[in-house]
Amino acid sequence: MFIQIDGNSLTYDQIHQVIHEGYSVKISSDALENIKKSRNIVEESIINNKVIYGVNTGFGKFSDTVISKDDLADLQINLIRSHACALGEPFSLEVSKVMLLLRANALAKGFSGIRLETLQLLIDCLNHNVAPVIPSQGSLGASGDLAPLSHLALLLVGEGEAIYNGEKMSGGEALKQAGLEPIKLQAKEGLALINGTQAMTAVGVVAYMEAQELADLADGIAALTLEGLQGIVDAFTPESHSVRPYPEQQKVAGRILSYLEGSQLTTTQGQIRVQDAYSLRCIPQVHGAVQQVLNYVREKLTIEINSATDNPLIFSDSGKVISGGNFHGQPIAFAMDFLGIAMSEIASISERRIERLVNPQLNDLPAFLSPDPGLQSGLMITQYAAASLVSENKTLAHPSSVDSIPSSANQEDHVSMGTTAARHAYQIIQNSRKVLAIEAICAAQAADFRGSNKLAPETKRVYSKIREAVPTITQDRIFSLDIERLAKLLKEDVREVNYQLMH
Known part of the structure; x- marks a missing residue:
């Protein structure tokens, strides 16, 4: 099985197929022609001694330094080696592979002037399961993700x-x-490989897909919590949401109602109390707003994964070579900051529901859901752990996009910090998954005290999935093991879990 790339139509499903299902990648016939045409412009410009940035000039502040024809190949390899100064822990193998795919797709648009054989080697690496080790720190997110992409080019x-x-x-x-041969870079090719936004975008794509799955899971876990706390269903009925017609809010409210259909544990207004606390009553408003953010992020990433983001761009139809700024990561920086903020809120409201599940002053359940309150602490400290993660998220959610540090002797005087924003958003998602795992454990334990046989059919499926990883608590144990195990399940088997929630 394979997918074809042309720089214009890559989808999330195709990315998943390549990275997780072993699909091969091929260049479309139309893209082949465009690649060849833009390369011809580069070679003709060299023959005609036309000065083009990055082809026969230096880089950044050295853009006014003209390079002789004899040194053009050296210029490119020097660029890659000198710019390969990323630091820190490497990106995950998944992110590195996505970077390969996204860079290949961008080059396939035919505006970069790269040789076909160089692009084909990049694709061959992907198809032969060869992935670069790319340190995760060191990109400013303008002039492209120069440092991390240089490690890819190496x-x-x-x-x-x-x-x-x-x-x-x-x-x-x-x-x-892998049976592959390295290439010797020619004019423009080093710059074509590293001048782009594929590091921040690759992290962004992986983060977005995990975030979307986690946000969907949060609805089902919250529904189980509502049953554990005998929540009031009136707040989810269509009338109130129809007069504030955010589609995402309405969708979440409808999903919560569908999960709770047939429950013997939920209540109505006045049956036990008149209204619930915000962390229960306002699930559609908060989770729905998160879904709005996810829609925004998806839109921006969809544009970015099918964009030409290097410099200069070569327009073969007109023969123009234009030095611009498509490498500037501001659109993705904003999107990633927004994603981090949204997923912080998923964890924040989840932690408040955890508190309502374990605090005996806020419910009629055994204190801290302990099987023997006093002798055994039960799930008391799981709320501490959730609160710690939520607090850490608040720091990580500080927007990276408001920062900028000039570089290259002030030639590159405003940068996006988009890759930092993407990395922080991804870490927030990992933290938030653990918070939701804690809520799920607490909600399942509350259901045991209420009677899991009284759960709605849909939430009973959620409960059963939780119990595959976390047995009912009959005595104190090392709960970090339960949390990590369930968080892993929520990540690795998330599509199966979501199937249980959605069907």
């Missing part, structure tokens, strides 16, 4: 480090074992 010239079939080795050895 692989193509047989340098740097790579993962081949799960084993870490030198880039050259990885190519050799």
